[in-house]
Amino acid sequence: MNLFQLLMKKKELIPLAVIMTAAACGALSFALYSLKKTDVIIDRKRNPEPWENVDPNVPRKLITINQQWKPIEELQKARRASR
Template identity: 40%
Template sequence: MVISTVMKQLKHHPALIPLFFFIGGGAAMSMLYLGRLALKNPECSWDRKNNPEPWNNLDPNFQYKMFTVNMDYSKLKKDRPDF
């Protein structure tokens, strides 16, 4: 019912099609980024019983950021103790 009303409005006002396209694309990209943060970020722990501190298992040259400026992760050395 709602989709048919939207389709009727889009037929009468075709200038709204880019608005729906860009808002839908922005919403989809934000949901994909939130999913990436929830699954790939080392600060997010889904299994607290078997792996309560997942950030301790990462190598120092593991790149978990999406974008870094002037950072070469292959030359980093381990500077923290093993627990």
């Protein structure tokens, strides 16, 4: 309640409070969005090599423009040889 009384006394702080609240909400939402992505590793004990499960056809960026994925033959040969 003390914060609201301060904002009602000094009305010039209202835009600052709104901007700071919006920035904090944006940062929190982006952090939660990033945690859902497969390239973020939280628990290495359950899945020590999570990059093996990444589907190359699914874009991993926020914005993907004209991205085409082509497999690298040398990498595919090395992957087949190591299994």
